[in-house]
Amino acid sequence: MSIVLRLAWRNLWRQPRRTWLTTGAMVFSNLLLVFMMSLQFGMYGLMIDNTLQVFTGHLQVQAPGYKDDQKMRQTVADVLPLADAIRAELGSDRVAARGWAFALASSEERSFGIGIYGVETVFEPQVSNIPGLVSDGRYLASNDAAEIVIGKVLARNLRVAVGDELTLLGSGVDGSFAAAVVNVVGIFDSGVKDIDRNIAEMPIATFQETFFLDGAGHQIAIVADNLDAVPEIQSRVRSVLPSDGDLLVLDWNELQPGLKQAIQADMGSNFFMYFVLVVLVAFSVLNTQLMSVLERTREFGIVMALGLKPGRLGRLVILETAMMGLMGTGLGIVAGGLLTLWFTGNGLSLPGMDEMAAQFNLPARMYPEVSALSLLAGPLVVFLFTMLAAVYPALRLRWQNPVEAMRAA
Amino acid sequence: MTAVRCVDLCKTYCQGDQDIKALDHVSIEIAESGFVCLSAPSGGGKTTLLNAIGGLDIPDSGEVYVAGQRIDNLSKGALAELRLRQIGFVFQAYNLIPVLTARENVEFVMQVQGVAAADRHEKSTAILKEVGLEGLEDRRPAEMSGGQQQRVAVARAIASKPSLVLADEPTANLDSKTSDELMELFTHLNEHHKTTFVIATHDRRVMKYARRLIRMLDGRIVDDIDQRAA
Numbered sequence: 198m199s200i201v202l203r204l205a206w207r208n209l210w211r212q213p214r215r216t217w218l219t220t221g222a223m224v225f226s227n228l229l230l231v232f233m234m235s236l237q238f239g240m241y242g243l244m245i246d247n248t249l250q251v252f253t254g255h256l257q258v259q260a261p262g263y264k265d266d267q268k269m270r271q272t273v274a275d276v277l278p279l280a281d282a283i284r285a286e287l288g289s290d291r292v293a294a295r296g297w298a299f300a301l302a303s304s305e306e307r308s309f310g311i312g313i314y315g316v317e318t319v320f321e322p323q324v325s326n327i328p329g330l331v332s333d334g335r336y337l338a339s340n341d342a343a344e345i346v347i348g349k350v351l352a353r354n355l356r357v358a359v360g361d362e363l364t365l366l367g368s369g370v371d372g373s374f375a376a377a378v379v380n381v382v383g384i385f386d387s388g389v390k391d392i393d394r395n396i397a398e399m400p401i402a403t404f405q406e407t408f409f410l411d412g413a414g415h416q417i418a419i420v421a422d423n424l425d426a427v428p429e430i431q432s433r434v435r436s437v438l439p440s441d442g443d444l445l446v447l448d449w450n451e452l453q454p455g456l457k458q459a460i461q462a463d464m465g466s467n468f469f470m471y472f473v474l475v476v477l478v479a480f481s482v483l484n485t486q487l488m489s490v491l492e493r494t495r496e497f498g499i500v501m502a503l504g505l506k507p508g509r510l511g512r513l514v515i516l517e518t519a520m521m522g523l524m525g526t527g528l529g530i531v532a533g534g535l536l537t538l539w540f541t542g543n544g545l546s547l548p549g550m551d552e553m554a555a556q557f558n559l560p561a562r563m564y565p566e567v568s569a570l571s572l573l574a575g576p577l578v579v580f581l582f583t584m585l586a587a588v589y590p591a592l593r594l595r596w597q598n599p600v601e602a603m604r605a606a
Numbered sequence: 607m608t609a610v611r612c613v614d615l616c617k618t619y620c621q622g623d624q625d626i627k628a629l630d631h632v633s634i635e636i637a638e639s640g641f642v643c644l645s646a647p648s649g650g651g652k653t654t655l656l657n658a659i660g661g662l663d664i665p666d667s668g669e670v671y672v673a674g675q676r677i678d679n680l681s682k683g684a685l686a687e688l689r690l691r692q693i694g695f696v697f698q699a700y701n702l703i704p705v706l707t708a709r710e711n712v713e714f715v716m717q718v719q720g721v722a723a724a725d726r727h728e729k730s731t732a733i734l735k736e737v738g739l740e741g742l743e744d745r746r747p748a749e750m751s752g753g754q755q756q757r758v759a760v761a762r763a764i765a766s767k768p769s770l771v772l773a774d775e776p777t778a779n780l781d782s783k784t785s786d787e788l789m790e791l792f793t794h795l796n797e798h799h800k801t802t803f804v805i806a807t808h809d810r811r812v813m814k815y816a817r818r819l820i821r822m823l824d825g826r827i828v829d830d831i832d833q834r835a836a
Contacts, residue, residue: 204703210705499697502662504686504766505686
């Protein structure tokens with residue numbers, strides 16, 4: 198090993214307690230960064246999946262303008278054959294056609310305005326978790342049955358139970374009067390009050406007949422295995438769409454822009470905290486290296502007198518810092534990785550977190566997601582700031598006069 | 607051939623409200639292979655003169671030549687290069703790097719010079735043997751006596767085979783026996799390697815080893831004695 202490397206390494210251990218304290222600060226911050234970023238990324242993944250799996254799906258086929266206006270006449274023609282064609286193309290059952298209409302739902306006692314989805318009863322459970330959330334009764338059985346499932350809050354508001362009838366009044370696609378009488382066969386409880394109060398689902402054929410849609414619908418929801426697969430599926434779905442139509446294939450980010458914004462806002466505030474942490478570590482390194490340079494002023498004067506240029510001495514200080522930084526980074530990544538791996542298997546649950554988590558479509562127990570990014574990004578930034586902190590002590594040597602330095606106590 | 611030539615050197619330091627003339631129109635010439643002692647009481651200007659010759663300090667006026675090259679107008683980098691290649695320093699307080707062994711202290715300078723690792727090892731072994739430190743190569747300064755540390759400092763100073771060695775009070779921290787041993791080592795190196803030695807001291811026992819004795823007082827040369835003739 199080169200003498201300069203040996204010198205740098207041994208210089209670090211002249212004050213072992215100080216070196217360990219500074220390295221310890223780096224290890225702790227790296228551990229924290231690895232764990233927090235892994236938890237954060239895991240949480241975002243869950244947040245996206247859970248939000249999209251409620252209803253939206255990762256992709257939707259829609260008519261242009263429908264996402265913003267949701268007008269009845271902005272339809273997808275022959276929606277069921279198109280959904281079949283997409284299922285065939287993707288080799289997946291996680292594709293379901295839907296129609297949507299606004300209607301007045303009336304029980305014997307009360308009436309409420311609600312949004313009604315016409316759904317493919319066989320495929321809807323593959324793209325949405327609402328069918329699995331039916332807590333009373335059952336989900337829809339066939340596409341042409343005169344039945345409906347409603348949310349728990351709506352059932353309470355309308356004062357209906359499974360087996361009761363509801364009358365639906367609304368407008369057909371042609372503007373004509375649409376009406377139907379359907380049986381409540383199930384009541385779902387999603388835990389999200391807006392959904393439980395305002396949404397109902399009925400079989401798509403009954404829906405098309407009620408609202409005079411003549412085989413049309415308003416969307417085809419598609420669920421991908423993971424977010425990374427979305428772009429490829431999007432292009433494959435586009436290839437199935439009729440060439441004469443002007444249908445759109447919107448991804449989850451276009452369908453739920455608020456979701457990405459919420460994640461970005463959360464990332465922004467977290468990254469600010471991480472930045473503060475990194476700056477504190479950098480100041481600790483700056484303090485250590487400055488002390489180390491100051492207490493060796495006389496020694497530096499001697500080696501300058503022997504003919505070492507200040508730039509070479511500066512590089513020695515940088516090398517010492519790099520060694521300390523690598524130690525802190527390596528130990529921090531290992532410690533953070535092990536801690537995160539443990540929580541990846543066991544999950545993390547904080548008291549009182551359940552309600553807050555539910556608001557963000559998150560489970561009460563969080564699972565961090567270890568990736569190269571979460572493992573390396575934070576420690577690399579800490580290392581970079583550590584090296585930046587060494588620049589001033591190293592530069593200071595450039596202005597040092599050997600005679601004055603040798604006079605230092 | 608002249609190893610060192612100083613022409614009309616002046617250097618003034620400010621100390622509080624007072625201006626102190628550390629060098630007051632000093633001119634000397636030192637021949638190659640010379641063995642010269644600069645003698646002066648504290649504050650007499652010997653260290654300032656030594657620093658000016660070594661390119662550590664720039665005089666206010668006058669000219670300094672080392673091996674025929676004018677150095678008082680060189681850049682900091684060029685002066686560092688000159689010190690690295692042509693001048694060896696020995697200090698009063700040894701000033702070894704405490705975390706390096708005797709061998710590493712000697713090799714450190716050679717590494718900076720760009721000497722290959724195998725050559726460094728061979729040369730440092732030979733130099734440490736020459737200064738009487740055979741078997742102590744792997745000891746750190748804290749594990750050595752003052753005399754041994756000063757020998758390591760001498761070995762470090764001559765490692766680059768400089769033409770000129772400047773020693774500032776090299777025996778100040780040594781007992782008389784060790785001082786004599788060190789001066790005999792200097793004499794040996796001067797005779798065998800033809801290295802020019804300029805030693806600043808106020809130790810009379812050291813002065814007797816010099817072939818030439820230059821006495822200074824208040825920044826001026828007051829006496830220049832050829833001790834061989836005496």
